[in-house]
Amino acid sequence: MSDRVYDGLTIEEMMAFLQSLGLRAERRPGVENLILSSAAGWRFAIYLNGAPGDATYTNVHLYASHEDRNFTVGDGNDWNNDKRFAKSHSDQDGYPVIEYDFFVDGVSDRYLRRVFGMWEVLMALFMEQMGKGGAKTFVRA
Numbered sequence: 001m002s003d004r005v006y007d008g009l010t011i012e013e014m015m016a017f018l019q020s021l022g023l024r025a026e027r028r029p030g031v032e033n034l035i036l037s038s039a040a041g042w043r044f045a046i047y048l049n050g051a052p053g054d055a056t057y058t059n060v061h062l063y064a065s066h067e068d069r070n071f072t073v074g075d076g077n078d079w080n081n082d083k084r085f086a087k088s089h090s091d092q093d094g095y096p097v098i099e100y101d102f103f104v105d106g107v108s109d110r111y112l113r114r115v116f117g118m119w120e121v122l123m124a125l126f127m128e129q130m131g132k133g134g135a136k137t138f139v140r141a
Contacts, residue, residue, distance in 0.1 A: 004108065005107065006112070008054070010056055011033070017109070023039055024037050033057065040124055044063060046062055058105050059103055060103075060104055063099050064097070065095045076088045083125070085100060086098050086100040088126060098123060100119050100122065
């Protein structure tokens, strides 16, 4: 795999990159900046953001939500105090969420591979913390 340097990504480039990692990459009709994916059996969303009108996106937001509403503020605080890189909280409907943000500005394939490797580990740890191994994440967009 080459070590290309990115100063932003198009939706198509991000989808191709995900697929090169063996991850699913699907678009949701009607949502310009959203890619749906999964890793290790957990579904997640990838939101790409950038300056209005730009063809490339420089801010990437990874998002996964769990269907168990027994997540407390204390659970979120414990996660945020013990873990780095990804934050956790309850969304507006009380579902537990894990999120990870990063910039794509002068970054390499190697960096992106590490980001998605870390995301997969953190997402698995979060779902394990939920204590509901059989429950799956869901994505609302």
